[in-house]
Amino acid sequence: MAKKKLKEHIINRDWCKGCGICVAMCPKNVLELDQEEKAVAVRIQDCIVCQLCEQICPDLAIEVVIEESSAKGEPEAKDD
Amino acid sequence: MAKKKLKEHIINRDWCKGCGICVAMCPKNVLELDQEEKAVAVRIQDCIVCQLCEQICPDLAIEVVIEESSAKGEPEAKDD
Amino acid sequence: MDVKHYLRERFFPHIWCAGCGHGIVLNALIRAVDELQIKKKEMVMVSGIGCSSRISGYVDFHSLHTLHGRALAFATGVKMGKPELNVIVPMGDGDALAIGGNHFIHAARRNINITAMVMNNRTYGMTGGQYSPLSGIGIKATTAPYTNIDRDFDTVELATAAGATFVARTTVYHVKQLQDFLKKAIQHNGFSMVEILTQCPTYFGRKNKKGSAVDMLQSFKDGTVPIGSDKKKENPELIERGIFVDKELPEYCQAYERIVEIATGR
Amino acid sequence: MDVKHYLRERFFPHIWCAGCGHGIVLNALIRAVDELQIKKKEMVMVSGIGCSSRISGYVDFHSLHTLHGRALAFATGVKMGKPELNVIVPMGDGDALAIGGNHFIHAARRNINITAMVMNNRTYGMTGGQYSPLSGIGIKATTAPYTNIDRDFDTVELATAAGATFVARTTVYHVKQLQDFLKKAIQHNGFSMVEILTQCPTYFGRKNKKGSAVDMLQSFKDGTVPIGSDKKKENPELIERGIFVDKELPEYCQAYERIVEIATGR
Amino acid sequence: MTRYRIIFSGSGGQGLVSAAIILAETAVMHENLEAVQSQSYGAAARGGATRADVIISDGPINLPKVFQPGILICMTQEAYNKFSNLIRPGGLLIVDSKFVKTTQRVDARQVELPLHQTVMDEIGNPVVLNICVLGALIGMCGIVKKSSIEKTLAEKFPPAFMAGNQMALDIGFEMGFEHAE
Amino acid sequence: MTRYRIIFSGSGGQGLVSAAIILAETAVMHENLEAVQSQSYGAAARGGATRADVIISDGPINLPKVFQPGILICMTQEAYNKFSNLIRPGGLLIVDSKFVKTTQRVDARQVELPLHQTVMDEIGNPVVLNICVLGALIGMCGIVKKSSIEKTLAEKFPPAFMAGNQMALDIGFEMGFEHAE
Amino acid sequence: MGKNIAFVQGNEACALGAMYAGLDFYAGYPITPSTEIAETLAVKLPAAGKKFIQMEDEISSMCAIIGASLTGNKVMTATSGPGFSLMQEALGYAVMTEIPCVVVNVQRGGPSTGNPTHVSQGDVNQARWGTHGDHSIVALTASNHQDVFRMTVEAFNIAETYRTPVILLFDETVGHMREKLVIPKEGSIPLVQRLRTSVKEGVNYHPYLPREDGRLPMSDFGGAHRYNVTGLYHDMWGFPTDKPEVVQELLKHLIDKIENNAHKITFHRSYYLEDARTVLISYGSAARSALSAVEQLRNRGQRIGLLELNTIWPFPAQLVRESTRGVNLVGVVEMNVGQLTQMVKLAVGKPKKVSLINRVDCQMITDKDIKKVLRVLQGRGV
Amino acid sequence: MGKNIAFVQGNEACALGAMYAGLDFYAGYPITPSTEIAETLAVKLPAAGKKFIQMEDEISSMCAIIGASLTGNKVMTATSGPGFSLMQEALGYAVMTEIPCVVVNVQRGGPSTGNPTHVSQGDVNQARWGTHGDHSIVALTASNHQDVFRMTVEAFNIAETYRTPVILLFDETVGHMREKLVIPKEGSIPLVQRLRTSVKEGVNYHPYLPREDGRLPMSDFGGAHRYNVTGLYHDMWGFPTDKPEVVQELLKHLIDKIENNAHKITFHRSYYLEDARTVLISYGSAARSALSAVEQLRNRGQRIGLLELNTIWPFPAQLVRESTRGVNLVGVVEMNVGQLTQMVKLAVGKPKKVSLINRVDCQMITDKDIKKVLRVLQGRGV
Numbered sequence A, B: 001m002a003k004k005k006l007k008e009h010i011i012n013r014d015w016c017k018g019c020g021i022c023v024a025m026c027p028k029n030v031l032e033l034d035q036e037e038k039a040v041a042v043r044i045q046d047c048i049v050c051q052l053c054e055q056i057c058p059d060l061a062i063e064v065v066i067e068e069s070s071a072k073g074e075p076e077a078k079d080d
Numbered sequence C, D: 001m002d003v004k005h006y007l008r009e010r011f012f013p014h015i016w017c018a019g020c021g022h023g024i025v026l027n028a029l030i031r032a033v034d035e036l037q038i039k040k041k042e043m044v045m046v047s048g049i050g051c052s053s054r055i056s057g058y059v060d061f062h063s064l065h066t067l068h069g070r071a072l073a074f075a076t077g078v079k080m081g082k083p084e085l086n087v088i089v090p091m092g093d094g095d096a097l098a099i100g101g102n103h104f105i106h107a108a109r110r111n112i113n114i115t116a117m118v119m120n121n122r123t124y125g126m127t128g129g130q131y132s133p134l135s136g137i138g139i140k141a142t143t144a145p146y147t148n149i150d151r152d153f154d155t156v157e158l159a160t161a162a163g164a165t166f167v168a169r170t171t172v173y174h175v176k177q178l179q180d181f182l183k184k185a186i187q188h189n190g191f192s193m194v195e196i197l198t199q200c201p202t203y204f205g206r207k208n209k210k211g212s213a214v215d216m217l218q219s220f221k222d223g224t225v226p227i228g229s230d231k232k233k234e235n236p237e238l239i240e241r242g243i244f245v246d247k248e249l250p251e252y253c254q255a256y257e258r259i260v261e262i263a264t265g266r
Numbered sequence E, F: 001m002t003r004y005r006i007i008f009s010g011s012g013g014q015g016l017v018s019a020a021i022i023l024a025e026t027a028v029m030h031e032n033l034e035a036v037q038s039q040s041y042g043a044a045a046r047g048g049a050t051r052a053d054v055i056i057s058d059g060p061i062n063l064p065k066v067f068q069p070g071i072l073i074c075m076t077q078e079a080y081n082k083f084s085n086l087i088r089p090g091g092l093l094i095v096d097s098k099f100v101k102t103t104q105r106v107d108a109r110q111v112e113l114p115l116h117q118t119v120m121d122e123i124g125n126p127v128v129l130n131i132c133v134l135g136a137l138i139g140m141c142g143i144v145k146k147s148s149i150e151k152t153l154a155e156k157f158p159p160a161f162m163a164g165n166q167m168a169l170d171i172g173f174e175m176g177f178e179h180a181e
Numbered sequence G, H: 001m002g003k004n005i006a007f008v009q010g011n012e013a014c015a016l017g018a019m020y021a022g023l024d025f026y027a028g029y030p031i032t033p034s035t036e037i038a039e040t041l042a043v044k045l046p047a048a049g050k051k052f053i054q055m056e057d058e059i060s061s062m063c064a065i066i067g068a069s070l071t072g073n074k075v076m077t078a079t080s081g082p083g084f085s086l087m088q089e090a091l092g093y094a095v096m097t098e099i100p101c102v103v104v105n106v107q108r109g110g111p112s113t114g115n116p117t118h119v120s121q122g123d124v125n126q127a128r129w130g131t132h133g134d135h136s137i138v139a140l141t142a143s144n145h146q147d148v149f150r151m152t153v154e155a156f157n158i159a160e161t162y163r164t165p166v167i168l169l170f171d172e173t174v175g176h177m178r179e180k181l182v183i184p185k186e187g188s189i190p191l192v193q194r195l196r197t198s199v200k201e202g203v204n205y206h207p208y209l210p211r212e213d214g215r216l217p218m219s220d221f222g223g224a225h226r227y228n229v230t231g232l233y234h235d236m237w238g239f240p241t242d243k244p245e246v247v248q249e250l251l252k253h254l255i256d257k258i259e260n261n262a263h264k265i266t267f268h269r270s271y272y273l274e275d276a277r278t279v280l281i282s283y284g285s286a287a288r289s290a291l292s293a294v295e296q297l298r299n300r301g302q303r304i305g306l307l308e309l310n311t312i313w314p315f316p317a318q319l320v321r322e323s324t325r326g327v328n329l330v331g332v333v334e335m336n337v338g339q340l341t342q343m344v345k346l347a348v349g350k351p352k353k354v355s356l357i358n359r360v361d362c363q364m365i366t367d368k369d370i371k372k373v374l375r376v377l378q379g380r381g382v
């Protein structure tokens, strides 16, 4: 499968409750909570598009948008 | 333990419903159902005092009375 | 032994049909209690509704004849209310495992010192022969005229998984084993469950052409084997008899005593 | 994938607390359904009452939010009423195994093609943190201020003993495995049960000093191992994740079809 | 308006409820009469004496239970002891002479028939005793035609049972007919 | 008869229900007043805005809910938006200046206090914010004596919490007292 | 005589009525004296390609029929006293969610396990008030198999028309006795089919927005419209709300749809009411004895009549008022401590005119019992 | 101020009342808005060496307290609407077997799951008729914590005196609100201890043979006397029977022991009734608003009074009749569709004088609401 390339993180600030799960789970420490306790992607360049943040967000507030070319690709399976 | 000796079978005719279980289960074929469909001990001499009839009677209608001398003895355990 | 010492004679002959296995269970139970030399006033029978449940009325113990399926819930109150009592709960398969299934698993889980006797005749005798959760596939019943498609529980496995600390199975054919298991179950400190295969010649027998009560008794002999028997390997249909679980774990009322100690700072 | 395609957006943000694991289950569920490419109109969610049960209101499927503990009974009617539907039943541990325990074991026994998700947060979240049958000994809860003495069920063992033909366990930490198990469970032809360890930071976490939602998630990583892992031998406290049972047996609605054939002489 | 009020009594296994139903059903299905049948249920039915009530009439029937039977059939001593005092003065009391010793004095015609004995002697199978009872009843009292009963039997039982039923019905009918008034 | 009708509003984690209870309990236990406290429950409480009502009086109180608060405290924007129109004309509206932008025009005295900011700056722990709110309230309005609140705090909390609570109460009290009329 | 005559138990007549009405799905748990309904349907339903299931208890039975109803089936369960008590929570759910279903309670002696094999009419008020919270309910009854059949069919019709559970409140005597039943020809009793929405797929469907006439068209689960069903107070989409105005409106709707249509769902039989100075009011098997008593007294020249109620709830107050206007004495014949008598008193307005004629020993009340009490009430001693 | 004052929720006041009354055993299952009762007792009972258990559901909770009562304990459970519906079968068992027990129902919005966190008084008739079969029941209520406490104590007293379940029918408002509670000194409310048989071991004890005064002395399970307890109709030894005369006598006993003692178990408060021309009748939290309205109208010179009922069942008909004699207008203030209004109408005798003043949107009825309706009823427009 082609390596996926990040387009952007869409974070729904109305839905995010600031639990910090995405921040803690991101393997690359891409995300942070801001002043208003909402998640923001601060180190976008580090993102490996694993989509874990998207999939583990209990508020369904994160969408990791992938560059068109690879957008149809299956998300990488990851588990221990 | 001393071998038990039969004194008598007391069969409660008011309680016996004539199901025939004692008749069928007695290893020595001691019992029969009579005209009125009540159990009676007809071959007393063959009785080995195993007390199975007493213990399996669903109507609690049979008492196998043992000669005094050995009356206090534990009933023989029997099972397969 | 003097059977009548334990019976409420004025209600005999009992209401069960000729050849009904429930009477054999009653017979075994009082022998077990007699051998354990438990005083009658220390014995409580708590039952639900069903032919089987009527057993509690025939014994000269404290007896509580309750609601269909709820006996173990009442019994939990009795036992916690006075933990020194011996509490025995006879139940039909419907009573224990259809409507009463939840109380069954929860009493087992708590490991409360109650003895549950599941008198499994594979049908609802009291209401006239409908299928039960222990009837099994292929059986006929008034509510399964075209044969039953409901799988049956394995009572032993269910009790074990739910947490019972004493689990045994036998049949009314094996009266000595039955007495023995009941004794052990009563003595066990924790939730004990004895499944007893028993016959309902009137409904289960008749509907399923199982012959007379005697034939049905015989089938318990032929259809069961001791745990671990080689025969079971040849014929997996055979049902195992024996003690499946027997372990010590904290008993509920005793655990509660500890809570009282903590709370009262004793 | 477009998550919102499956959501009833106007009810978001949802009512769950910040960090509640129930949202992760919702997240995984819609991904599973998406991957299976099941049409929304072929999906029915039937839930009981509890924080977990609210999940059914958030998905754009047919949704039936019923009574505490009874979801599987309602679901049995839905499934038999229209066997072509995919019926999913999300339940809290109280909903599934306290008040709902009986329907749980009977649905499993019948092997009716329903997927039960037990969202196990070891407490009654909705009513404010009482102990549940999955809390376990030693836990604190509003109704166990001096610690809990109630043993917990092993949900996997109970479902297995009751007859479920697909039985799995995972956690909300293991989101990929969760999605995978949900997919397999939905595809399974028969009763499937997935136990999902999930966190209630608000009550279970706070009462038991389990830290933040993140800490609790982490504990699912550290406290669980794949089935058969050697680590489990060293540390029996570890909880196994994986698929415990996966077998084919006649499904209830299909078995019923056979009865109709017999009855109609087809 | 003719009205028959009948009680069949005996023990659980004797099939008397069936007999009552066959009689009542015959009246309704084959003789254009009205009939109501009821029976005792429960513990009373499982243990002791069974009882089945039948009322047959050419007009509507309101009360479904028989309080004073014009015809009482007792097939066990227990049933006889329990029910014989219910009988309507001048009524008819039929008992099986093997099972019942008629002790009480009732203001009714008592007919003792060796139904069980005859069935055992001539057919050898007690399951058809109830049909024999039915035969005796209609032999003695009419109520419905024998041929109508036969129709009902044919509808309700598989052909294999027909011969036995027919024999039992005939035997009973004859014994009853001898006592017809 | 003096009667205070107070609503504390904000979000779930802010401890405003506790603040309300402490206030009401203090009135009853240490000032021989009557008080009734109630709060919103359920989904509303879990998600959106919390609300806790307190009525304090020197006579019996019948109605347990506040319909028109004389004093309204809003600790989030949502709470402000939802409740500010309830206020009694001429009442007092206290908001936290960090969380609330006072947009609506209400016929009441609006006091904006940097409670959260001050607590974070001077104590660094938001859990005592609610006590600070309470301090501000009694600093501004009296209602009960500060020393009485201190008694209640001492009764309800373990000693370890006392210092923090006291600081928060003092800070709030001072800020409130400045705005006392 | 053709096949359209049957000699059956009342319970069988009920089962046959349900089949006639188009029953698709039955779930139940056996209990005396209602079991024969299940046993008959266990034979009939599969033979008609329809569904029968014996559940683990009464609670799950009630839940299962609600679930099955939502997938577009006509559904029923049957039970007796103890089982009916267990069904109360789920019955209230059906009320709140407006799911059509029929619940049979063949009454036996209560309270508690009471007297399982004997007759009583002790569950009349429970049928009305057994579940928690304000609500209305429909309950029908019958004294003979022809009416058992017909009321069963009407129960389905009412359930489907008003989207409500309908209770069939029979009793042990009627349930167990056998008598003639003439099975009506197909079509001779009109059947109400479920009103389904005409809203097309993709267009907004409001499952809980009543039409002008108060009716709520349904959409089957699995069909074009995905919506929510909940036992919480809910808005027109079926989503939970606690908005006071929505709550009040929903409760009013639940009550009004029944009470305002009471006249349309009132079934009864009148006997000799025209010139009656004494009127008996009765229902269920008690009405058989009442009719017998009335006919005997008529023969002796008394101006007495009988109003037999087939609809018990909503209580037909207007019918009772009209039928007792100008009457000297109203005797309510029932086998309980006077549960419906209270409603009659309220309806008649002059409580003192109304007397209870009853029996509470779990034995069928007889014509003699009734005549005896009437003599006393009429001042003629014993 | 000493330790005898507490500032607590109504639910805590109930728990404290139960402890005062000598509660030995509590079994329950959490449900809003009654959970705090269990939570309080989970702390208090173990600390007093007594028993607390959380069961698997409400059914088992009700069963467990009955079992525990038989071993000689004072017992209680608490729940709300849905749980109360589930308890109905076992509640009837307690009625039939005459087992003392206290059942708290903190009412919330119904039917069904309804409105769990808001107030209603919709379970009044269910408390009376929720279980199947004829029976009588005792139900008490309260509008303030002092009365919550006191009625809880009285509930135990009545349960023990009459061997009956007693229902405490509180509501969400009272249950959840906090106010002052003065905990009475030990002994200041007399406690009824269970009447135990004086029959000696070995001598025949008849557990179900009422004494002359109708009371039935008990013998604890585990004690000297072994007897049978069953929910079937039973004879004086507690053994099942269906003998008509025994059945009837038992039912009459169950009803008479409550109804004939109604005057002894009627608790109420009267406000300004002496010269009142308008009387409000209310109970539970609604009575707080009613009192508020009455006081305001009194201030304006209206001759209006309030009868607050603490005993709802057996319905205090005589008290209501006496309190409304010569009155022009009776307004029944309740938060349901008029469940007690019907009883008031029957009691007052002139139904037209009686009007319902209610609210059914799960919001607390206010003084304003009441005054508004009163204006209309008094012909003074809105």
Ligand SMILES: Cc1ncc(C[n+]2csc(CCOP(=O)(O)OP(=O)(O)O)c2C)c(N)n1
Pocket (backbone or CB within 6 Å): C049, C050, C051, C052, C053, C067, C068, C091, C092, C093, C094, C095, C096, C119, C121, C123, C124, C125, C126, C127, C132, C200, G029, G030, G031, G032, G058, G082, G083, G086, G113
């Ligand atoms: C709540 C309730 N539901 C149903 C019944 C009817 N009922 C009585 S006993 C019984 C089942 C009896 O079967 P089982 O428990 O297996 O005992 P058995 O009679 O076979 O010994 C049923 C369904 C009841 N009494 N109460």
Ligand SMILES: Cc1ncc(C[n+]2csc(CCOP(=O)(O)OP(=O)(O)O)c2C)c(N)n1
Pocket (backbone or CB within 6 Å): D049, D050, D051, D052, D053, D067, D068, D091, D092, D093, D094, D095, D096, D119, D121, D123, D124, D125, D126, D127, D132, D200, H029, H030, H031, H032, H058, H082, H083, H086, H113
């Ligand atoms: C019959 C009934 N009993 C009790 C309740 C109260 N209740 C609602 S949810 C719940 C338990 C919630 O716990 P769980 O099922 O584990 O789900 P969670 O909220 O933790 O997700 C309880 C006891 C109820 N609604 N209905």
Ligand code: SF4
Pocket (backbone or CB within 6 Å): A025, A026, A027, A028, A029, A030, A031, A041, A046, A047, A048, A049, A050, A051, A052, A053, A054, A064
């Ligand atoms: S996609 Fe993966 S790497 Fe990128 S932000 Fe999300 S969790 Fe971090």
Ligand code: SF4
Pocket (backbone or CB within 6 Å): B025, B026, B027, B028, B029, B030, B031, B041, B046, B047, B048, B049, B050, B051, B052, B053, B054, B064
């Ligand atoms: S004691 Fe044994 S041998 Fe003797 S009669 Fe009984 S069963 Fe037969």
Ligand code: SF4
Pocket (backbone or CB within 6 Å): C015, C016, C017, C019, C020, C021, C022, C051, C052, C121, C125, C126, C199, C200, C201, C202, C203
């Ligand atoms: S019906 Fe069956 S279970 Fe019941 S007494 Fe008869 S044989 Fe026994």
Ligand code: SF4
Pocket (backbone or CB within 6 Å): D015, D016, D017, D019, D020, D021, D022, D051, D052, D121, D125, D126, D199, D200, D201, D202, D203
């Ligand atoms: S209370 Fe617990 S289970 Fe409920 S939403 Fe909050 S965190 Fe989740």
